[in-house]
Amino acid sequence: MKIKFHYILFFALSTVILSCKKDNFDAPKAALTGRIVYQGEPLNFEYNKVSYELYQSGFGKTGAIGSIFTPEGAFSHLLFDGLYKMVVPIGQGPFVWKQTGGKPDSIAITLKGNTNMDIEVMPYYMIRTPQLTYSSGSVTGTFKLEQIVKDANAKTIERVTLYISKTRFADSQTNVATTNLAGSAITDLNNVSLSVTVPTLVPTQNYVFASIGVKFSGVDDMIFAPVKKLTF
Amino acid sequence: MKNKFIIAIATLFVFSLGCKSDSDYLDIKPTQVLSPELAFSDPTQVLSILADLYNRQYDYPRLTEWVTFGDFNESFYSENGQYNNYHGNSTWGFRGYRGPDVGGRATYFWTPWDYTYIRELNLFMERCATATALDAATKASYIAEARFLRASYYFTLTQYYGGVPIILNSLEFNGTDVTSLQYPRAKESEMYDFVIKEAEELKLLLPANSNTKARATKGAALAMESRAALYAASIAKYGATTPSVSLSGGEVGIPAGMANAYYTTALKAAEEIISGSAGAYSLYKKQPGNLSENFAAIFYDKTQNNEVIWVDDYALKFKRHGFTQVNQPRFGAEEEEGGRINPSLNLVQSFEKLDNTFAPLATNDANGDYVYYTNQQDIFAGRDARLGGTVIIPGSSFKARPVDIWAGVQLANGTVISGGERGAQKVLPGKTVPEQVVGFDGPINGIGNTAQTGFYIRKYQDPAIGSGQRGVGSAVWLVRYRYAEILLNAAEAAFELGQSSVAAGYMNQVRARAGLVVPLTGGDITFDRIVHERRVEFAFEGQYFFDLKRFRIAHQVFDGVALNKTDLLSNLSKATKRSTQPYSLLPYKYYAPGSPNNGKWIYKVDLSNIVTASDNWQLGNYYSEIEPDILTRNPKLVKQPNQ
Numbered sequence: 001m002k003i004k005f006h007y008i009l010f011f012a013l014s015t016v017i018l019s020c021k022k023d024n025f026d027a028p029k030a031a032l033t034g035r036i037v038y039q040g041e042p043l044n045f046e047y048n049k050v051s052y053e054l055y056q057s058g059f060g061k062t063g064a065i066g067s068i069f070t071p072e073g074a075f076s077h078l079l080f081d082g083l084y085k086m087v088v089p090i091g092q093g094p095f096v097w098k099q100t101g102g103k104p105d106s107i108a109i110t111l112k113g114n115t116n117m118d119i120e121v122m123p124y125y126m127i128r129t130p131q132l133t134y135s136s137g138s139v140t141g142t143f144k145l146e147q148i149v150k151d152a153n154a155k156t157i158e159r160v161t162l163y164i165s166k167t168r169f170a171d172s173q174t175n176v177a178t179t180n181l182a183g184s185a186i187t188d189l190n191n192v193s194l195s196v197t198v199p200t201l202v203p204t205q206n207y208v209f210a211s212i213g214v215k216f217s218g219v220d221d222m223i224f225a226p227v228k229k230l231t232f
Numbered sequence: 233m234k235n236k237f238i239i240a241i242a243t244l245f246v247f248s249l250g251c252k253s254d255s256d257y258l259d260i261k262p263t264q265v266l267s268p269e270l271a272f273s274d275p276t277q278v279l280s281i282l283a284d285l286y287n288r289q290y291d292y293p294r295l296t297e298w299v300t301f302g303d304f305n306e307s308f309y310s311e312n313g314q315y316n317n318y319h320g321n322s323t324w325g326f327r328g329y330r331g332p333d334v335g336g337r338a339t340y341f342w343t344p345w346d347y348t349y350i351r352e353l354n355l356f357m358e359r360c361a362t363a364t365a366l367d368a369a370t371k372a373s374y375i376a377e378a379r380f381l382r383a384s385y386y387f388t389l390t391q392y393y394g395g396v397p398i399i400l401n402s403l404e405f406n407g408t409d410v411t412s413l414q415y416p417r418a419k420e421s422e423m424y425d426f427v428i429k430e431a432e433e434l435k436l437l438l439p440a441n442s443n444t445k446a447r448a449t450k451g452a453a454l455a456m457e458s459r460a461a462l463y464a465a466s467i468a469k470y471g472a473t474t475p476s477v478s479l480s481g482g483e484v485g486i487p488a489g490m491a492n493a494y495y496t497t498a499l500k501a502a503e504e505i506i507s508g509s510a511g512a513y514s515l516y517k518k519q520p521g522n523l524s525e526n527f528a529a530i531f532y533d534k535t536q537n538n539e540v541i542w543v544d545d546y547a548l549k550f551k552r553h554g555f556t557q558v559n560q561p562r563f564g565a566e567e568e569e570g571g572r573i574n575p576s577l578n579l580v581q582s583f584e585k586l587d588n589t590f591a592p593l594a595t596n597d598a599n600g601d602y603v604y605y606t607n608q609q610d611i612f613a614g615r616d617a618r619l620g621g622t623v624i625i626p627g628s629s630f631k632a633r634p635v636d637i638w639a640g641v642q643l644a645n646g647t648v649i650s651g652g653e654r655g656a657q658k659v660l661p662g663k664t665v666p667e668q669v670v671g672f673d674g675p676i677n678g679i680g681n682t683a684q685t686g687f688y689i690r691k692y693q694d695p696a697i698g699s700g701q702r703g704v705g706s707a708v709w710l711v712r713y714r715y716a717e718i719l720l721n722a723a724e725a726a727f728e729l730g731q732s733s734v735a736a737g738y739m740n741q742v743r744a745r746a747g748l749v750v751p752l753t754g755g756d757i758t759f760d761r762i763v764h765e766r767r768v769e770f771a772f773e774g775q776y777f778f779d780l781k782r783f784r785i786a787h788q789v790f791d792g793v794a795l796n797k798t799d800l801l802s803n804l805s806k807a808t809k810r811s812t813q814p815y816s817l818l819p820y821k822y823y824a825p826g827s828p829n830n831g832k833w834i835y836k837v838d839l840s841n842i843v844t845a846s847d848n849w850q851l852g853n854y855y856s857e858i859e860p861d862i863l864t865r866n867p868k869l870v871k872q873p874n875q
Contacts, residue, residue: 102481
């Protein structure tokens, strides 16, 4: 037994002594956070749809740190201090991202400690004053649509959709019922209304989440109104 | 004394043997690795290297991986592990679905990027050219075959990625400058031009022999040319409808002005095969008495099959697959499994009626009452014979054993009696003894490996005894090019060039073989007709995927909006018809003693509750993602659009 104890002591000591070299790096500490906004007003997207890329040059390979905006249009990273560049790849997002010669313009970010920055973009349309209400078994969404981009980049509305879901994710990927209105069927942009019957929920719950999405022709990603919880 | 003597002798031996010079002694030829000189010193050895190169062509779908067959809601995936991937997930990744890991690395179905293969093809050609053991004729034919494989592989890459770097000789690293190995992407049009040019040269070098199926022939080169030119033409023409799917350098997208020249090339190449100059190819018509079986036999009949042009061949005991094993009708099968690919109603109802019109399957009459059928198959009567050759329908047989597909018993008061297991038994009202109320092949919602949509796949299933057994497997070949495609390529190209009656002539040949003997006229040929004909003729052959892409209709077909029954059952002929969810057609036995309809069959259109997502094709899906790791290694590569 005694010998075994010596062995243990020897290994324990050697572990302590030999591993004392500095072999760890500091974890990244600087938080980069922000949101995608139009005139200070945050935009809402679908979960896992609108991607962006962060680049930091000077360290060998030039790969991107790729990530995806949250449904609330926010992004957050823990990074090292330094110079970064942010781009949204062309074709991503229901908004216009400036480009030059077919390549997206980058936003330079100087990161020194925690940084919060909002990024201004031009969405094709804004959903204004969304009203989501529940009454007698159905959810109704009423809202206005305001065209923001009117130049050569303007897009037409393909459809608007009202989603209801059992969870906070109320979008094309997660929903229990939807209703669509084709863009061509919208007569008055200042008064768009949709309603959908709430199906039987299993297991039962006395609330649903609802949101409105707008799809533009030739653009993958939809723009959303903030998700609202409706209790009944 | 004696011992000492032995030791002395032994020592002497050690000296005598140990005196070889060190360099001779230590320089041992490796026994596992053949040097290039050794490998190319024997003609049969060279052939085996070439065989390996044949084996590494990229196919999608692949008979060894059944999930590569039925995507895009042409089928429902009846296996517990796949529900969430395919029916609970609305988007495709930019690399396609994840396949099995290879060597610890994830693989994806839409990313064939393999420049190791291209390098080895290039090395093969270079080493073959300098090999001394081969005679000149063998050398030339091997090099031509490798060239064909290279062109074919670049064509494959183009279908997924658009333009990629074209590397035509083996590259060596000079030790200092890595940029000398970095090549930019070629234009998408240059890729197709390369494939067409190679095919034009190769058709003079390869043998014109329609009996050679597994190796490169003149027919295969021309078939590749016709398909490549057609793809290029349609991307040029229909790419104009999705202007955002392009890159300013032309790596993705082809100018619309080039469409006509490509269509002309496609038509010319197809007509060269049709004229018979590449060998005696013709439509397979060995079983005129049973057109459905005749259609299925194209894929399993390997003797004197003049329809098939180029295949990935299989042979029992050497290279086999379990496609029949995993997809055979489950009840009474050779192995207690099968039934994974269940063709959807979306596909089944798109097979035309014999008068060339489209109609949904008649489940209900004008008053909304059920239509009662004496035999299960009656609802499918009077349709395109390819239906029975592509899909195992309720009431039909496979390997002479009838399938047992019915979802339950329908009572006159509207109640349905069914069971939760295959072949479940229950007591029907007015009876005392339990009897079977659901088929042994299902469909039962959520029970995998049964016909959950009411259908099994027929195409590529092997009728040979033992094909469904794990230990035996199937040797059915994977058809890469066949004569019917050549005819439909010619029809499409002729139609786009304004020669509608020529197009009708070619298309009618393919349709007549399927029992659609009322000929179409030039005026009947439309874009929708072309897309539809290819969809039903080539169902589960992988063509649908590339057609959706090159016609730029995928984002309309999979627009992310749930498919309701009204939409499902209308506009059957339209190419851009929504198909975001796979529907089922469930047979029920009608039970109403005393009624004339007692014991007859009714059908119900249904959507499984496993299908929760509506597929949404993003514009970024039109071209596969070039992985970030590849992009960082070669900064000259530009990213794909919309990703």
